[in-house]
Amino acid sequence: MKTIAALAALAISLGSRVQAQTLPTAPCFIYDDDKIEAPCSVSVKNTSSYSIRLYGADAEPEFWSTAAVNGSWADAQGRGFNKNFLYITGANKEGVKIPMTHPVLARHNDSTPTQWQVSFFVPSAFSRNETSVPTPTDKDVTIQRAPLFKVAFKEFPGFATEKDFLSCEADLRAALAADGVATLGGTDWSRVWAQYDSPFTLFGRHNECWVRVQ
Template sequence: MKTIAALAALAISLGSRVQAQTLPTAPCFIYDDDKIEAPCSVSVKNTSSYSIRLYGADAEPEFWSTAAVNGSWADAQGRGFNKNFLYITGANKEGVKIPMTHPVLARHNDSTPTQWQVSFFVPSAFSRNETSVPTPTDKDPSLLTASRLLGGTDWSRVWAQYDSPFTLFGRHNECWVRVQ
């Protein structure tokens, strides 16, 4: 918890410097993977143990498909991933197949730890505006717009997975701290 508080304090203190930066133009990639799109970000600070990135500042809108799941972390990973996977493989009103992106986000409600949201990033080619995002055929996943996360006191942890579940070694997973 002390590490999370320290990271948040650092992020807030760097806020004014970050606000002057703009994001790169989509599509964006991360971890030397130029085939799977990721949300665009500005690197604020990098050390050997953590990095701080700003998402959603002065960029085109970003959209995420989000599935709500009640249960354990394993339930969220399985059912939440599958609901989103169905959406991107054509279970949407337009019948459009959407390329897989990363990260896959899993976050829980701090007051009710069995309530989870699992999200996929919608690629930039499909998210220029709300009308270009394929419409889900199921109530899950919903579409969630990403926003800039700086300047407040509410904290939550988000687990971001950048690799396929079948990648056994050299995985890229992160714990995100939201600064609102």
């Protein structure tokens, strides 16, 4: 676990100040009553319009299984999810089953709008180092180490549509611009759509649009 001083120094190097707190030990959960693992993060800022989190600051590396999909967001939703789901249910060289995590991420950048990266978080039990992460057998699925990155995000409920995510992102970018918060573009982690719930969850659904910030 990183110390408060280490986190503060890290935040300063990114051009922002992290609130005085330590990272939780793995595994991390996004809700107090939710036992589905999520990547660890540090809360940096909360406003009435958006919040900011810092990811990748934990001492342990974090990894994502990532399926590359060409096409629309609907294509990414279907094929990308299925490829990752097959990976965690045994389509890996080790033949192991990996617990489901959240969120499921769909990300791309504006220069390649039809090239999507759909990712599942690899649980901490498997991700102490790259050699311990099961190897995908599908050539379209790769294992990516999560970068150190800071995102502003906005939440919304319900079964998310592409229109919902676009509206969420437009509102988020407008709020960031109004506050003078600089955004970062040009990478596959600069624009992310996150969904936290199983398709079988009918109520209390949680979705977020993320924009990478400096």
